Structures are given as C-alpha cells and as structure tokens.
Amino acid sequence: MVESFIDDGRRLAASNEMVNAIQMQVEEGLERTGRLLFLIGRDLRFRYVSPPAARLLGREPGEILGRKVEELGVPGPLCDEFRELMYTVLKEGRTVSGTYVHGSQLLVYDATPILKEGSEPLSVLFLVHDRTEQVMEHKALEAIGRINGLLRSSADPQELVNSTVSAVTGALDEDGFALVVNRGGQWSADHSMDLTGEEEMEVGTEALRLAGLAIDSMQPLVIRNASEDDRVTREVASRYGIGPMLVLPVKIREGTNAVLIFARFKMRPFNSYELSLANKIATSIAVAINDQLMLQELKLADEERECLLTSIAHESEKLTSILEATPISIGLFESDGKGPRLTLCNELFRQRTLSSLPGPLEGKRFEELASPEEIAVAAKMVERAFMTGRTQVRQDHVHMAKERTYPAQLMITPISENPPSFLMVGVDTSEVMDAKKQVEEYAAKVEAERARLRTIVDNLPVGIILVDHDGQVIESNDPRADAWAGKNMRSASASRALRVKRSNDGIPMTKDGMPITRAIKYGEVVKGEMFDVVRDGRHCTELVSAAPIHDGKGKRIGAIAILQDLTDQRELEMEAVEAKERAEMYLDLLTHDIQGHNAAIAGYIQLAMEKDKAGKRKDDLQKALESIALSTELIDNMRKLQLVELNDMSHNIVEISSMLDDVIASIRPLGGEEALIERISPQKCFVMASPLLREAFWNILANAIKHSEGQIRICIRQNRIYDGGKEYHKFIVEDNGPGIPDDVKPKVFMRQYRGRTRSPGRGLGLYLAKRLIDEHGGMIWVEDRVPGDPSQGAKFIVHLPAATSTAGAVDED
Known part of the structure; x- marks a missing residue:
C-alpha cells in the first residue's frame, strides 16, 4: 500500500499541489500501516509531517512545518547524519533504507525522492516504521522462555526468586527489576540493582512496602514519576533517581502472591503495551513459582518418607517415583509444518492420554x-494463545483419560513462533481455580474500553445518554442528561432547564414517559420520536431514540438514548413547504384559469372564422388560433413539469413499443404529409414508468418536426444493451432535418433554450423530455446523424432501465 503511495507521489506536480495530493492519499492509510511520515524539501525544511511523526519529535505538526532539523533541538551529530542522508537521496535520485535507534525505540525508515518529469528531485519522503513493540515482545518471550526453564530446577523460595530476577531483568527495557514473593506471611525478595549494605536494606524495605500495597489491592500500580507520587517514599525515589515504575501483583495460589516491580531512571512511562507484556511475564512467573512450590511440597513429602526408608538407593528410587507421580502432567509440542507433535512429556502425561499405540509417545x-472433543478445545486455545501471545487457561476443562473422566485445569503457553511450539500443562483438581487474576485483567480491558467509549461519545454530533438499570447516568455528552433520564422532573431547576412535550399531540412528558425510562422499565425500543422542547426560554425540536441494553444472559442492565437537535432543519422544512405550497397555488391558478380563458378565446376565434365566409381574415384568425394552441401547450408543459418536480407519478410496468405507436399516431397530424415516421425492427420491451413518459418521446418527435422545413424523414430504432451490469432499452430517433450545431448540442436540453430556430415555442419540450427520462433512471443525449456533419440531421439516443434483467441482444449500433 505504501509503495503505491510513493509511485503516485512521483507522478504529482511540484510545490503545494504535489504536497496536498500526497497528503490526501497517504493520510488515509497512515494509521492502519502504523508508519510515520515526513516530507522534506530540497531546502531541508519540513513540508509535511504526520501527527504520529510529530509526536516522535515531541512537538505539534504546526511547530515543525517550515523548519529545519537543527531548529528543532536535534543534537548536532544526528543533524549531520540527516543532512548526509538527504544529500545522498537528492543527488542519486534513489530510495535509501536503514534503521535508527531513538532512545529505547527501534525505527526502520525508507527515504524516497519525489520526482517531477524532466527535473531533479523536489523533496524526500520519509516513511518510518516503529519496530519497538516487536523488539520488546521478543525480549519478553525470551524472558518467558527463561522462566519456563526454571520448571526443571528445584530451588528453595529465595533461590527461585533470585533465578527469576536474572531471567526477567531487561525484558521491559527497565533500569531496575525486583521480585517479591509472600508465602503465608514469609517474604522472599531480590532485585537487579547493584547496591551496598545500607542501600540494599533501604531499597528492599521500599520494595516490600510497595509489594504490600499492590497485594492489598491486587491492582497494578502504574507510577509515572516516583519522585512525585505519594504511594512511593519520595526521598528514596529521588536518592536513587527512580522515575516511572510498574508494580504488578499476581496471585499464585491461595496464601501465595508475587509482586513484579519494574523501574526506570529515564522519564519514559510504561505504556499499555508494556503492561500487556508484563502480564505475560507475570503469568509465566506464576506458573513457574506454583510448579516449583508444588515440587518443593513433593520434595518435603518425600523427605518425610526418607525416615521410613532403610537404604539410600531405595530412597532415591522412591523420590524418582514420587516426581514421576506428580499431579501435574506436562507435554511439549512442536510443529513440523504439518501439525503439532509431542516432543517431550512426563510419565503422568503418558498415562493420561487415550493413545493405545505401542512404543513411546514422543513424535505422535x-x-x-486425545479425544476429538479435547482436540477441538485445545486447538482453539492454541490458536488464541499464539494470537494473543498469552497463556490460555481453561479452568473447567473435562479431561477423558483411559480409565476415567475428571475435572482439570488446562493451560496452553506459547513458547516460540518459529517453529511454532507450545507447552501443555494439566492439573487434576476438583475445585475451581482462583479467578481473581482474570477478573483484574478483564477490569483493565473494561477501563480501556470505557475510556475509548468516552472519547467516541464526546466527539459525536448527537447527544448520547447511557444509564444503568437504576436510571443513573453513567455516560453522557449532554449537560441535560439527568432531565432526559427522568431525574428531578418536578423540581423547579429542572423545569426551567428543560420542558418537554410530544410533538404529535403536545402532551407534556412525565418521568415515566421519557423514552429512556420506557427502555429501562419495559425493554421498549423507541425509534425516532419527535419532542418539542423549551430549554432556557428557546423553543426547539429534538429527535429522540432509546433502546435497552442487555448483558450476555439477556438481563436488562441499562439503556441508551440518542438526542438529535432538528430545530434548524424543521424551520427550513417548514419554510420550504410554505414556499412549495405558494408555488403550487400560483401554478394551479395559472394552469386552470388561463387554460379556461384560452379555451374561450379559441371558441370565439373559431366562431369568427365561421362567420368570415369570404375568408378575408382567415390568415389572421388562423395565426391567433396557433398562438392560443402554443399558449395551451406551454401551460400543459408547465403542469407536467410540476408533476415531475413534485414526483407525483405512480410507476408501473409499461410496454414502451406500444406507447411509441400511440405517440407516432398522435403526432402525425402535426407533421402532415411532409413528415414520414418509420420504425425499424420494433420489439416489445418493458420498463417501470409513469404515463408521463410518453410525453418525453412526443416532445423528441415534435422537436424534429417543428424545426424542419419541407419533407422530413424520422427513423426510430431500438435494441437492448448492458451497462455496468444493468440491462437497458436503447432508443435511437434520427431525422434528416437541419441538424444541431456542435456548439448548440450541450444547450438543447436547457430550460427555455430555443437555439437558432424560427419555430414558435418557449424551449421547454426537450427540457421536459430530459427531466422525465432522468426521473425514470434513464439517459438522453444528442449526436449527429452523420458523424462529423451536423447539417445532415440529428440523432437523439435514449436509455431506459429494463423492468427485468433477462438475457438479450447486445448493442448492435
């Protein structure tokens, strides 16, 4: 996608026009690609910088545009490297790629010249991709791998803590890491900082104090600056230069908790992604420590049995047997490209498979x-584990072994992605595993979603009110939320702030009548009810919709209402309706009264012609009749245009071929013997049309006859075509009249345009024809009957959508 942006940019014009075009194309994809963009001119000044790129430099885009790198406080050596890179790209006219380390960030860039044909490069487009998260994730996975390696050790609690600190240090680009474990009130702790005796005691005491706070709340402590945070002893933080901190509690088992403390000296706070990586590390540590504690418990049990054994050999054999009989089944799977295979397992894992195959299980x-049901469950957990990079835990898993079925806790932990490998751990248990840690993780997600919802709600162009099942407002971007939610409807302050009546009947709203109240109490979905509102003395109209909110079990837990102010729109609509009614009244008076007068005048003229037996005034009276006929035709066209404007036409399936025959029959008297109208290969065709469609064809034929002198030949052809996947009926009306000059063709369908003709009329015929065809979803245009020679006659082409999409002949014209 980005490469296509670059290619497009190379073809754009220079200066501001080029920059604007690049900006329009690139900004649509920047956020999706996760890339940063800089556009720098030959004068080494910034032409454009995307908002994420500006944040990288710690400034707003407006503070960067038009300035050079050295003007932004960038260190001198980095400015020199940048100028050298710019000169290389501009001189050689080619893309230069590379990497750059900015603090803890790893940036990958492509510097591409923006060219104009026949000239040197005008600017350089920098596309920068932040690879920091991938590097951090790699570090975290390495740390998790080292933690998983502790499963094979049998250290005591303090040794386990020390080994874990060594395995985790540096995983989150921290300057200091500490691990504190509280097992039944007994504390074990270690950290990665190099301290003396007094410093060791002071830092250790502070770590234990923070661990106690975290364990009491079992919530992560995200500290932006330890020297300014009341939860930290500020003197200690200032003495050792500690800045941002992340304190993450994790529950290992009942009575046993651990706390991970990450600290940085540089002022770069921990972000949500690093918190996610820390959660992964915490999960692995919890598994490792829990397994070690279980192994230690087994070892203690074995040591208790030692006094009952009579020999060291028997004791050693017994210990091995106990270790193999541990209640934890462990299996390591790796993919060979065709699917996961078992590469390592303990004896308990072998016993609890359904396999009856001879030989070892490794390689199977x-x-x-396992059973098909368990395979399906595990496959989903594996997919989810690799998708999220987190250990997947199923607390209520039902495991089917060879001899029995029992509840178990199943855990899938991703080890590596290339080749894909994962660890499967099963623990036989009859009690529900502690779910508090999961609740905390979900709570963090809910809080993030709540913040995202708050941002969306605050930026919506309509009012949003979200209430709980008790009607309490929990989210809103409307200051009148309490009143709309039915709170304090009877209080004087609420009455002054908001008075509501239903628009359809004017009945004042009560608390129970509010849409959001009906949604909460009765589960009613209210769609677009109109209300007349008086707020702060101003009359307004609002459109209100409301709907109940249900949880996953279908229980009604709240409601949401959407408010849209339609006051300005309603006022415009009322003005438009009044103007339309006045125009219709004037047009009705015109078409009714003048038509009546015209009919009376025509009657008098015909009576005069009958009395003028000598014929002395015949020509004058005939011209008067023709003028009356033109006036009647004009008024008739105006009435038809009114019907088109009002869209007051019912559409039905109409057979156009028969309609054309009727039109030809009705128009023959207009041309008399001088007009020859013929149809070539007529065929039945059906369209969805109103009766007024015939007027379009009548006006096309009348136009040809009226503007011709002497004999005229009109030819009508029709066929079917397909355009854009749709079927159309095509009609071609050709005449050998005087034709239409090229400069007149674009104007013939304009209202009141009469061209260069001497024929009487007001120029409404072709305008009405085009309006009618457009209203029916069709098209009309005019060409020369003989291409390139307008004097040989005109050719009108009409496309009308077919009523049904059936196979037919392609366009033969």
Whole structure:
C-alpha cells in the first residue's frame, strides 16, 4: 500500500499541489500501516509531517512545518547524519533504507525522492516504521522462555526468586527489576540493582512496602514519576533517581502472591503495551513459582518418607517415583509444518492420554493422543494463545483419560513462533481455580474500553445518554442528561432547564414517559420520536431514540438514548413547504384559469372564422388560433413539469413499443404529409414508468418536426444493451432535418433554450423530455446523424432501465 503511495507521489506536480495530493492519499492509510511520515524539501525544511511523526519529535505538526532539523533541538551529530542522508537521496535520485535507534525505540525508515518529469528531485519522503513493540515482545518471550526453564530446577523460595530476577531483568527495557514473593506471611525478595549494605536494606524495605500495597489491592500500580507520587517514599525515589515504575501483583495460589516491580531512571512511562507484556511475564512467573512450590511440597513429602526408608538407593528410587507421580502432567509440542507433535512429556502425561499405540509417545501427533472433543478445545486455545501471545487457561476443562473422566485445569503457553511450539500443562483438581487474576485483567480491558467509549461519545454530533438499570447516568455528552433520564422532573431547576412535550399531540412528558425510562422499565425500543422542547426560554425540536441494553444472559442492565437537535432543519422544512405550497397555488391558478380563458378565446376565434365566409381574415384568425394552441401547450408543459418536480407519478410496468405507436399516431397530424415516421425492427420491451413518459418521446418527435422545413424523414430504432451490469432499452430517433450545431448540442436540453430556430415555442419540450427520462433512471443525449456533419440531421439516443434483467441482444449500433 505504501509503495503505491510513493509511485503516485512521483507522478504529482511540484510545490503545494504535489504536497496536498500526497497528503490526501497517504493520510488515509497512515494509521492502519502504523508508519510515520515526513516530507522534506530540497531546502531541508519540513513540508509535511504526520501527527504520529510529530509526536516522535515531541512537538505539534504546526511547530515543525517550515523548519529545519537543527531548529528543532536535534543534537548536532544526528543533524549531520540527516543532512548526509538527504544529500545522498537528492543527488542519486534513489530510495535509501536503514534503521535508527531513538532512545529505547527501534525505527526502520525508507527515504524516497519525489520526482517531477524532466527535473531533479523536489523533496524526500520519509516513511518510518516503529519496530519497538516487536523488539520488546521478543525480549519478553525470551524472558518467558527463561522462566519456563526454571520448571526443571528445584530451588528453595529465595533461590527461585533470585533465578527469576536474572531471567526477567531487561525484558521491559527497565533500569531496575525486583521480585517479591509472600508465602503465608514469609517474604522472599531480590532485585537487579547493584547496591551496598545500607542501600540494599533501604531499597528492599521500599520494595516490600510497595509489594504490600499492590497485594492489598491486587491492582497494578502504574507510577509515572516516583519522585512525585505519594504511594512511593519520595526521598528514596529521588536518592536513587527512580522515575516511572510498574508494580504488578499476581496471585499464585491461595496464601501465595508475587509482586513484579519494574523501574526506570529515564522519564519514559510504561505504556499499555508494556503492561500487556508484563502480564505475560507475570503469568509465566506464576506458573513457574506454583510448579516449583508444588515440587518443593513433593520434595518435603518425600523427605518425610526418607525416615521410613532403610537404604539410600531405595530412597532415591522412591523420590524418582514420587516426581514421576506428580499431579501435574506436562507435554511439549512442536510443529513440523504439518501439525503439532509431542516432543517431550512426563510419565503422568503418558498415562493420561487415550493413545493405545505401542512404543513411546514422543513424535505422535496431538490427534492421536486425545479425544476429538479435547482436540477441538485445545486447538482453539492454541490458536488464541499464539494470537494473543498469552497463556490460555481453561479452568473447567473435562479431561477423558483411559480409565476415567475428571475435572482439570488446562493451560496452553506459547513458547516460540518459529517453529511454532507450545507447552501443555494439566492439573487434576476438583475445585475451581482462583479467578481473581482474570477478573483484574478483564477490569483493565473494561477501563480501556470505557475510556475509548468516552472519547467516541464526546466527539459525536448527537447527544448520547447511557444509564444503568437504576436510571443513573453513567455516560453522557449532554449537560441535560439527568432531565432526559427522568431525574428531578418536578423540581423547579429542572423545569426551567428543560420542558418537554410530544410533538404529535403536545402532551407534556412525565418521568415515566421519557423514552429512556420506557427502555429501562419495559425493554421498549423507541425509534425516532419527535419532542418539542423549551430549554432556557428557546423553543426547539429534538429527535429522540432509546433502546435497552442487555448483558450476555439477556438481563436488562441499562439503556441508551440518542438526542438529535432538528430545530434548524424543521424551520427550513417548514419554510420550504410554505414556499412549495405558494408555488403550487400560483401554478394551479395559472394552469386552470388561463387554460379556461384560452379555451374561450379559441371558441370565439373559431366562431369568427365561421362567420368570415369570404375568408378575408382567415390568415389572421388562423395565426391567433396557433398562438392560443402554443399558449395551451406551454401551460400543459408547465403542469407536467410540476408533476415531475413534485414526483407525483405512480410507476408501473409499461410496454414502451406500444406507447411509441400511440405517440407516432398522435403526432402525425402535426407533421402532415411532409413528415414520414418509420420504425425499424420494433420489439416489445418493458420498463417501470409513469404515463408521463410518453410525453418525453412526443416532445423528441415534435422537436424534429417543428424545426424542419419541407419533407422530413424520422427513423426510430431500438435494441437492448448492458451497462455496468444493468440491462437497458436503447432508443435511437434520427431525422434528416437541419441538424444541431456542435456548439448548440450541450444547450438543447436547457430550460427555455430555443437555439437558432424560427419555430414558435418557449424551449421547454426537450427540457421536459430530459427531466422525465432522468426521473425514470434513464439517459438522453444528442449526436449527429452523420458523424462529423451536423447539417445532415440529428440523432437523439435514449436509455431506459429494463423492468427485468433477462438475457438479450447486445448493442448492435
């Protein structure tokens, strides 16, 4: 996608026109690609910088545009490297790619010259991709791998803590890491900082104090600056230069908790992505410590049995047997490109498979070891584990072994992505595993979603009110939320702030009548009810919709209302309706009264012609009749245009071929013997049309006859075509009249345009024809009957959508 932006940019014009065009194309995809963009001119000044790129430099885009790098406080050596890179790209006219480390960020860039044909490069387009998260994730996965390696050790609690600190240090680009474990009131702690005796005691005491706070709340503590945060002893933080901190509690088992403390000396706070990586590390540490504690418990149990054994060999054999009989089944799977295969497992894992295959289980595929139901469950957990990069835990898993079925806790932890490998751990348990840690993770997600919802709601162009099942407003961007939610409807302050009546009947609204109240109490979905509102003395109209909100079990837990102010729109609509009614009244008077007068005048003229037996005034009276006929035709066209404007036409399936025959029959008297009208290959065709469609064809034929002198030949052809996947009926009306000059063709369908003709009329015939065809979803245009020679006659082409999409002949013209 980005490469296509660059190619387009190379073809654009220079200066501001080029910059604007590049901006329009690139900004649509920048956020999706996650890339930063700089556009720098030959004068080394910034022409354009995207908002994410500006944030990288710690400034607003407006503070950067038009300035050079050295004017932004960038260190001198970096400015020199930048100028050298710009000169290379501008001189050689080619893309230069590379990497740059900015603090803890790893940036990958492409510097591409923007060219104009026949000239040197005008600017350089920098596309920068932040790879920091991938690097951090890699570090975190390495740390998790080291933590998982602790499963094979049998250290005591303090040694386990020390080994874990070594495995985790540096995973989040921190300057200091500490791990504190509280097991039944007994504390074990270690950290990665190099301190003396007094410093060791002071920092250790502070770590234990922070760990106690975190364990009490079991919520992460995200500290932006320890020297300014009341939860930290500020003297200690200032003495050791500690800035941002992340304190993450994790529950290992009942009575056993751990706290991970990440600290930085540089003022770069921990972000949500790093918190996610920390959660992964915490999960792995919890598993490792829990497994080690279980191993230690087994070891203690084995040591208790030692006093009952009579020999060291028997004791060693017994210990091995106990370790193999641990209630934790462990299996490591790796993919060979065709699917996961078991590469390592303990004896308990072997016993709890369904496989009855001879020989070792190592090398067997997963589907050979379990039931189809468990395979389906595990496959989804594996997919989710690799998608999220987190350990997936199923607390209520039902495991089917060879001899029995029992509840178990199943955990899938991704180890590596290339080749894909994961660890499967099963624990036989009859009690529900502690779910508090999961609740905390979900709570963090809910809080993030709440913040995102708040941002969306605040930026919507309509009012949003979200209430709980008790009607309490929990989210809103409307200051009148309490009144709309039915709160304090009877209080004087609420009455002054908001008075509401239903628009359809004017009945004042009560608390129970409010749309959002009906949605909460009765589960009613209110769609677009209109209300007349008086707020702060101003009369307004608002459109209100409301709907109940249900949880996953279908229980009604709240409601949402949407408010849209239609006051200005209603006022414009009322003005438009009044103007339309006045115009219709004037047109009705015109068409009714003048038509009546015209009919009376025509009657008098015909009576005069009958009395003028000598014929002395015949020509004058005939001209008067023709003028009356033109006036009647004009008024008739105006009435038809009114029907088109009002869209007051019912559409039905109409057979156009028969309609054309009627039109030809009705128009023959207009041309008399001088007009020859013929149809070539007529065929039945159907369209959805109103009766007024015939007027379009009548006006096309009348136009040809009226503007011709002497004999005229009109030819009508028709066929079917397909355009854009739709079927159309095509009609071609050709005449050998005087034709239409090229400079007149674009104007013939304009209202009151009469061209260069001497024929009487007001120029409404072709205008009405085009309006009618447009209203029916068709098209009309005019060409020369003989291409390139307007004097040989005109050719009108009409396309009308077919009523049904059936196979037919393609365009033969």
